[in-house]
Every structure is written in structure tokens, then in C-alpha cells.
Amino acid sequence: MNTEHPPDAEYMQLALNEAAKGLGRTSPNPPVGCVIVRDGEIASEIVGRGFHPKAGEPHAEVFALREAGERARGATAYVTLEPCSHDGRTPPCADALIAAGVARVVVAAGDPNPQVNGRGLEKLRAAGIEVATGVLEAAAVRQQAGFRSLVTRGRPHVIYKYAMTLDGKVAALNEGNGPVSGPEARARVMAWRNEVDAVAVGARTALLDNPQLNVRGLDGGRDPRAVLFDPEGHLPASARAVREGTVLVLREGRSTPLERDPRVTVLHAHSLQGALEQLAGLGVATLLLEGGPTLASAFFEAGLIDELRVFVAPKLLGAGLSPLLAPVRSMHAATELAVERVEVVGNDVLVIGGLSV
């Protein structure tokens, strides 16, 4: 008889799926998932699952251990991030796993937080628990990109998302602008907005397109923070992205009537880097930059774009606006992407990749 014990990677994928349920809700904490598996004679059995739903609430391990109860004894715990070893708002998860009698802990990625950074794993090993690490590490690091950016760089992970025609245009020159990509691509953008902490646009895009920057048509979706980069304070109080939690980024010394809106948090920044650091202070770990090209080019020139998500629509515009306008340099000096995914979404082609900046 074949006994069926799926490899560690399969269970870790389930743990990553658990973690994903918390995306956009956990900052400044990381999204974490946990699955507890008990080996049986014939097949393994999942006895507990959990994810971290929100900062201040219990960690993923706690939910999974609660569900497993006594069945956690001798079982394997799959966790997407190294269990914490320090007392935070909740007791250390490493201690909880030890107390529950777990025999083996499989971890996707270490915790870069200086308060953890290997100590969680040491604590588990010291208690006689078998520890394996690095299972689906790249996927976990990617899922935790916002948290890791906050911890290691003090600024959010910045994703520039745009849709362009096959001749490289994001908008017409004459402001006669319909959507570039199809409905499937726009649905995907809604899913992304639901998973990030904040969505940003520049003043020109906010004025011309007046986007809501919210989540529509998604069950259980929640709106991210809207961030408006409006250095000169040109935006009117009627901007549709103004709602509870909206952030307005002004140049130092500027003011605007929007400041008086009690729902709006105003940041004064001397640079994009400074603005990102202030956003980090508000708990923004992931920022989805939705344009326009002027703002995105400033981010790009400052080396502040970490990831691209680009829809290429099968249409030709002719003249039009490019997704990036600067800097001027030679093709040899172009910034390379590490492509993570190429996918056909409706009629459009989606390319996702990371920038090593």
C-alpha cells in the first residue's frame, strides 16, 4: 500500500494560501499562515489551519494550534515565517509550538526583524523540535515583501502598476482616454487593491481621471488607503479618492483647503523617500502606485520602485503618453526586471517582475 505523504512544499503552499487571507490587513505585521499536519498510517491529515488576520490579534500559529488541540502533539507545523521568539502584543509563538508538543516545524522564510532573526528557530531547536527552513522561501519572501521592506528599509514596498498598449502608450495625448486594458485586467487590479495597504496617484491623474482608488466588485474586499501626491496642493475637496484614511502628500510649506477635511491625513515631505518613510509610520507596508507617468518617473529615478505589474493590451494607439518619461540614458543602462510571471488575462498580457534597485 502506498502511504500518501505530500512533500513539505505542498503543505507550505497551503500555509501561504492561509497567509494570503490576511494580505492588506496585517500591517505593520506580516501576513503569516500556518498549517498543522499529523502523519497517519495511510495518509497525513491537516488538523489545524490559521492566519494572522490583523495587527493586535493572535498570530497564525495560535489559530492553527487552537484548532488542532491535542492532535498537535507529535505533528508537523508549517509556518510561512519564522515563529516569533519575543513578547509582543501576543506571547511568543515559538513557546506556543513547544508547549503544544509539536515534533517538527517547517518554515518558509526567516524573520528579518532584529528582535527575531533566527532566535525563533534557535528556541525551537533548543526544545528538541526538528526544524526545516527555506521551503517555498522565494514565494514567502514575495508575499511578505511589504513587511520586510518596513523592517529592513523603513519604507513600503512600492509596486508600479500600469496598462499600456502594444505600442507602449498608457494614455492618449488629447486626453480622450478610455480604458487601456480589458475587464479581466481591471478585476485583477481590484484584487490587488484589496491586498495592499495603500494606493497612490499623482495630482495630475487625480485631477484628470479623478479615480476612486477603491475596491469594487469583490466579495469581502476592503478599500486600501488612498494616497494623493499633490505637492503644490492643487486638488479640490471634491476629489473622489477623499475618504476616511486618505493621505495627502504636500511639499513642505504648502497648504490646501483639503487639509481641513477631518478624514484626511496630511504629510509634508521634502522628498519621495521622506514621504515613503512617513507612510511607513502610518503602517503602510505595501504601496500600489497607479500613475501617472510623471509621478512614476520620479519614483523610478529615485530608485523607489520595487516591483512592476504591467498589462500589455493588444491595441495600437499611435501617439501617446509613455509609462515612464525619465531618466535619459542608453539602452545598455536599462534597468533589468526579474520576471516572476507572464500570464494572459482576458485579452491582455500581464507581466510581473521585481526590480533590483
Added chain:
Amino acid sequence: MNTEHPPDAEYMQLALNEAAKGLGRTSPNPPVGCVIVRDGEIASEIVGRGFHPKAGEPHAEVFALREAGERARGATAYVTLEPCSHDGRTPPCADALIAAGVARVVVAAGDPNPQVNGRGLEKLRAAGIEVATGVLEAAAVRQQAGFRSLVTRGRPHVIYKYAMTLDGKVAALNEGNGPVSGPEARARVMAWRNEVDAVAVGARTALLDNPQLNVRGLDGGRDPRAVLFDPEGHLPASARAVREGTVLVLREGRSTPLERDPRVTVLHAHSLQGALEQLAGLGVATLLLEGGPTLASAFFEAGLIDELRVFVAPKLLGAGLSPLLAPVRSMHAATELAVERVEVVGNDVLVIGGLSV
């Protein structure tokens, strides 16, 4: 016992593969392939294959029938284009199929040539042969696009090929230009050059990049005609694309020292449409346009681009030159592509599609 008779589409694909061996060699004739299949008790057997190698040489059916010999009697012939019914440089293929005693003829696409246009099929049916049509018709029509364009429009099928960065740039502004796409993409371009009748660039690209427009690194490859659109006659005699068969397209009334090169054919044209008609007269059925943006935009504005083959390279340039610079219009009025293929080629993404112009 299972008898194995693959469906018609599988044999037609083999016939298309045969036809492809003639691509770039047959103009003004079409590339055509033929496979002759004899049903056996257990399995079918391919008893003959052939393709049209070159104008003036026998048609695909003739080679396949020769190979099949007596085994053609009662067999099925798969032909990618309706067999001809008229005496051309060779006797009609419909007559040859009838004489060989073929029982069934499967055809991918009808012949739009007014001298055929259904008469080949009629002739076969009148002789008591079972005829099926439309098998892999779209693929066949695509493979015969050049021939069909010549016959129905009197001009070549025009393909615009370019490689752009993920921010939509085909070249740097400062003329510091390395290659945009990777070696796998460039190898694919060599294969395309081998399959088309001619490759064209504008004067600016010919001056700046001085491309050879030939086929390199491909076993059995042959160079297409090089076509240089140089309306004002700026190109020097040292241009690397000048070789036997090179075509120089000048504005009417212009002259250039290059005209004295005995290898060069000079066309004087008052419009791109007129130039294409003259190229058709030279037997150019398929034209691969390799840039630059100024020439391609003129073709695009004139509605003379039929197909796009675009490599999107995973890199960001910043400022740069767009693949198309005109016309100015709104996004709603963008020209839609019918996407035929999306493929990852090396590190690049290839998108191929047709324009309904």
C-alpha cells in the same frame, strides 16, 4: 482492436509543415504542402509528401503523387491550398490528382486567384472525388497571407516587427543603443527573415544602425531582399544592406549615387501604397518592416500594416523612442489586434497579432 486513423486536422498540420519549407522561396506563388495518406486495416500510412519549392518548379501535389506512385489510388490527399485547375507554368494539379485515382481530397483553404477560386474543387467533385474543405483554414490562410495579399490587393502582406522595453521604448534618445531583446528573440527574427520575401527599414535606421538585414546563424537560410526606404536619397553606397537584389525606394524625381550600383533596383514612388505595389511587381509577397518608428508610423497611418510581431523585453529604459509616433487620437479609437500568439522567448515576451485594417 482500435484502428488508428488520426483526424484530418493532424494530417493537414503535416501538410502545413511541408508547405512551410517553401516559405520565402515561392513568391509570387503561394507556399503549399501536400500529404497523401492511405488507410490501412490497422493504421493509416503516409505514402507521399511534397511542397512547392519555388515558382517555376512543380507544385506540392506533384511531388507527393510522385512519391506515392500507385499507392495514391484510393488514398486521401491533404493539400493546404485548393489545387489549381488551370494551365500555368505546370499542368493543373486537379487533373493530376484525378489521374492518380485519389479517392478523397481535403483542402485547408480555397484559392482566391480568379483563375481558380473554386474551380479546382469543382473539377475534383465532377470526377467523383470526395472533397472536404476548411480544415485548419485559419492557419493556412495565415501561412499564405503574402500570396493572398498579392492576389486580392496587389501589394505585399506587411508585418511590423519590433522589440520594446516594458516601458514601451524601442531605442534610447541619446543613440546609445544596445539590443533591446535577448539572443533567443534575435534568433527568432533570423528565422522570420528567412521566411519572408523582403525586409525593410527607413533611411534613419539604415544610417544609424546600418543593419545587414540578412540571415545569420540559420542552417539552410537564405537572405531576403533588403528594401531601403530612402525618399531623399541620403544613404551612402557603403550601407551594409546593399547586396544583390537590394531595393532602394526614392521619392519621385530624386536620385542618388546608389542608383549606379548594378546590384540595386531603384523604385521611384509617390506614396507608400505605390511603393508596395511596385514591390509586388518584383514578386515581394511578404514584407517584414523592421523600423524605425518614423517609417512604421507612416505605414500605420496609411493603414498598411497587416500584422505585428512584438518582443517585450523585461527592462525599463525611462525616456526613449516609441515604436509608433502617430497618429494622435483618443484611446477609444485605438486599433485593436487579433492576438494569434503570446509566447515567452528567452527572457522576452512575444506577442503576434493581426490588424484588421
